[in-house]
Amino acid sequence: MASSADPFDLDRLAEELVAREEKSGEPVDHDLPLPLPLSHDNPYLTAPTFNVEEFLLSRVHTSLPELRTELREYMATLKEELVRLINDDYEAFISLSTDLQGEGTRLERLKFPLGDIKAQILESKDELSAIQAAIQEKLQKRAVLREEKTLLHLLLKISESMTRLESLLSITSEQESSEASNGRLIYGVEESPEDKDRANQAKHLSRVAAEYNQLLYHVNKARSERCVFVDQIQWRIDRIQSSLSSDLDHLFSTILSGLVDGTKVSEINKAKWTSDLTECLRTYDMLCLWRDAEDILRRDVVRAYVKKAIYPGALAAPPSPLVPHTPFATTAAPSFLQSIQPPRTPYTPYTALHNRTSFAPTLGLASSSPWARSLEALDDPLAKLYIQVIRFVERDLCRIMDIAERVSIKPLPAMSREKNTSVGNLSMLASQPTKSTEFHGFEIMANVVWAEIGNAIIEELGTVVFAAGRPNEFRKNHEMTQAFVRAIEVLAPSEHAVEVMRKHPVYMSFERRWQLPVYFQLRWKEIISKLEESLSVTRLDKADQGGDKNFATIQARAVWEAISACWSAEIYIPDLSHRFWRLTLQLLSRYKTWLDQALAGVDESPTKSTAYPNATKERRPDSPSGRASTPAPPTEAPSAESIAADDAVLRHCSIAMVDIRTMEVNVMSVWQEQISMLLPEYLNDDEARPGDALEHSMHNITSLLPMLASRIVSVLVRRCSEALLPVRSIPSQFRAMSNKRVPSEASYFIPTIFRPVKTYFGINTTEGPGSPLKDLVQKFAVEIFETVAERYGYYVTAMRKTEESLRRLKKGRKTTFSLFGGNAKDDEGRDEERIRTQMILDVEAFGREGEVLGVDIAQSAAFRMLDEMVHREEAEAQLQ
Known part of the structure; x- marks a missing residue:
């Protein structure tokens, strides 16, 4: 009913509008806006350009008849205002025209005296111009006379200065020379500079030099005026310069002789000689000589x-x-x-x-x-x-x-x-x-x-x-x-x-x-010829103990001696530092090439290893873990040829690792202590810094370490795994024993599992191939233990499969042999119990052997699986 009475929900909309207004709290005016009447304040009417469209849009709520009525009313208002303005100013307009009558005649009378005044002004101006021209002419004549007077004074100064200098230097003309020969004084000089005291002579020449510099200044100034007088007296200036230079040179030579030869003067007067020397040098500097x-x-x-x-x-x-x-x-x-x-x-x-x-x-x-x-x-x-x-x-x-x-x-x-x-x-x-x-x-x-x-x-x-x-x-x-x-x-x-x-x-x-390049070529030939003689043998043979024990081979020792020779005090020259630096990098590259040739005959798959830092493990395609792949266990004992081949691999790889590690330590040490301080600073400012180049060269050599470590680990794993072969015969041994006692100690082969590792590193034995690498025992042992534990588990799994096969063959019997989970009380049940006990003892002893080598068995996933395998079977057997 509500919808039929109010189909558009007007009541509801009204209520909502009231609610919004009450919520806002501000009064709302619902009246429609009324347009203001037309006036002078309307922006559309007072605009510079009247726009009809904008005006009509502003009056859109007004009909056309109403708008016409408004415009007529506004026009009537404008007319009324215009008439009012005209009426207000009409009297002033009429009075203005009346006041201007007779002014034209008065203006005509004022023109006549202005012409006479203008003629008088022009006449006075001409007279003043004539007087100004006359004064300017006189001033110019005075300026010329002043310049000529100044030039004459300058020439007089030059003449006086020349006369004074000739007097000070005792320079005489021919007439004066004849007068001087008759015993007359020259310019009032009673004695020549050679007869003066040496100290006074030095000061005298300094004074002459100052006067001569002033003379040159005046002469240059006069020459800029193109005076002929200067050209005529140039010979006198040259004579003054020659005399001054000659006297100064003679005095300077005398002072030098006295100072150098200590026998000419006493010790007391040497300070005075030094003062005179200073005065002479100052005079030379003043004259730019x-x-x-x-x-x-x-x-x-x-x-x-x-x-x-x-x-x-x-x-x-x-x-x-x-x-x-x-x-x-x-x-x-x-x-x-x-x-x-x-x-x-x-x-x-x-x-x-x-x-x-x-x-x-x-x-x-x-x-x-x-x-x-x-x-x-x-x-x-x-x-x-x-x-x-x-x-x-x-x-x-x-x-x-x-x-x-x-x-x-x-x-x-x-x-x-x-x-x-x-x-x-x-x-x-x-x-x-x-x-x-x-x-x-x-x-x-x-x-x-x-x-x-x-x-x-x-x-x-x-x-x-x-x-x-x-x-x-x-x-x-x-x-x-x-x-x-x-x-x-x-x-x-x-x-x-x-x-x-x-x-x-x-x-x-x-x-x-x-000839530094020649010297370098001779040193290069000396170093390289000796090195190449050693590197001609591409075999990793251990050197005699008489040499440097840090290096295992003669070749590595020769490379290190060549590098040391480049920077030794007996060979190195600072100006050839860049050449010796390049030779050092070439020597390292040559050693890398020799190592590649020497290791080419080592027959072993280059499986990656984690036994050495920066090494990576080779993943099996079907294994998500990073452990090295576990080869299939051997089915028979190795031959003498394979044992000899493995010994050669261990020996060669160990020798190479010892040399590479020693080379890295020695080269980086000599870089820190010598080379980095001897290389010029501008080499370190280049983009390719020497330290980066050296690290790159050493990285090329040390990149062989993971491969060598993996080969050593592979051989040791294979030898350690050979000791696990008796694991498969444990069930048959216990069944064949007449004494059916419970085992209390581990099997005899457990202590022999890691004996190859101890023999290799020389632990509790004589020196082995890896004795110099004893710091890597723990890293090698971790991977070897992990791999051998996997093979141990493989043997246990294979033995379990074999026992299950035997159980199926004896399923017709009531009491069957069950190695894993059997609960029989007859002889076979006791054999199974003794076998399980022996396996537990063997696994525990196996873990202790790994701990002796530094292996954390708690972190070994393979050992945990092996330990869980043997203990799980024991628990299942007890439940049954």
Whole structure:
């Protein structure tokens, strides 16, 4: 009835609407929106562009007649407002037209005076322009006169400066020379610079150099003005320069002679000589005559000594002691050299030298240098010659280089002016290429010291020092020479001096004279020929006990000796590190090839094993477990030929494993202690790092270990399984026994099951093939025990099947033999009970034998199955 009275459920919808409104709590207005009347605020009417469609859509609830009525009403409103606006402004519009009457005549009267004013203004402007042009012309004339006056003053300065310099340098013209010959003074100079005191002369030349620099500045400025006067006096400027350079060179040479030869001056005056030397070097630097000073130092000091010290017979002549001058010997070494000690690394390129602990007494900086001390520890003519040269450089040149470094003008502010070079920095510079930087200043270390010494060694001693055909002598000479070069670099005043020295043509030529590829080829031939002679025999025969006991074969020992020789102090040269590194990897690859050839004759299936780390087990197709497949038990005893073959497999595989493991330990040890420290740093920055390459090479060799371990385990499993053959005859033995006593101990064959393992590892016996592998006893024993336990269970299962067959044959009898589960009380029942007891005793003894070898029988799945099998049959027999 409700549905017929309200078919659309309007009541229900109304109730729901009321409920929603009450729930929201806000009043709801149900009235329809009314459109607002048209006005000026309507957005559609005030829009820049009137849109009819939008306006009609906004009035969609209004009919057209109503809309027309609204628009007419709005239009009437607009008309009323327009009329109102016109009426409000009408009076103002009429008054404006009345006020403008007569203004045109007034404007015409104002035009007449404006023309006269404009003409007067233009006339004044022309007069001002003429006056401005005249003033500008006068100013330009004054500027020209000022420039000419300035140029004349500049020329006067140049003339005065030249006159002053000629006076200071005692340069006279022809007329002045004739007057001077009559006893007249020259420019008021009472005495020549040669008669002055040396200290005053040094300061005098410094003053002349400053004046000369000022003269050059003025001359360059005048030359930019294209003055003919400058070209006419150029010969006088050149004469001044020549005289100044000559006087400075003479003074510098005199000071050098006095400082080098200590007999010319007293000890008290040597400090003054050093001050004069500083003043001379500062003057050279002021004049940018660095190379002139270097040539004098090279000619008067270094070349004279080098000719006396380095000559073809110098190595055969007895060394003469070089006595140091007192001021230089008593000065303390710089702080950065006082703490220098030989590198404390397990191995360094100069181990043979640095490991010496007794050193001869040394001098000053040389005693603080590990390279100089290493040379002093050698009793070699070349080393003694190098020590003499180092002492000479330290005594006579170090102070000069320090002074020159301080007075030089450096273009880079970060460049050190003091002796701040450390041994660590020098070592880093030795392994890294130097960057070329433009530098103007003294380069005494490169252009003087090394240019003369290096050139003399190349020309006078080149045939002896660079003897690449004699490897031992060549390496010794190279080692001593490199120590000599490093000791010279320690004496350098700055790192920049070392960089310049290494970029010098003489240094590059010196380095090229070392025929290092030839030396490497000779060493390569020496190492490889000896190694290939040993590897020509591809048999795994144990070596004599006289050699290294860590390696089992002569071949492995030869490979290790070849690798050790590459990095030994008697052969290794740092510059050939990349070649010796490549040879090391080649030696390991060659050893892997030899192992593959030697193991090719070992006849055994390469079954994987877990007896060695990283080994994997070969899965049987039908077995989900990871255990090694269990071969079928032998049906007969092995022959003598098979026993000999198994002995050969055990011996060869054991020898190979011992050598591979020893090789891995030794190679990784020498990598950590020596090779990784000797290889250059840039090799470690490459994508293919040396350590990864070595690990890859060793992995290729150690990958043979799982295969060798599986072969050894396979042979031992087979031999251990042979001792299980008596298990099948246990029932027949107990039935044939006349004494029907209950067994109390395990069978006689149980202790012999794992005897091959003990014999192989030499446990409680004489030394066996696997004695060096005793650390793998537990890992081998676990897998052998697991496999033998499986075979043990196989024998027990086979015996059960055999007994069941016998039971079926005797099923006509009331009391039948039942090995598994029988409960008979006659003789056969007692035999079955004794057999079960014996099997339990045997299995327990079998587990104890495994525990002796370190096997955790609780973790052995095969043994648990075997133990459950024998005890389950006993329980079933008791229930029956």
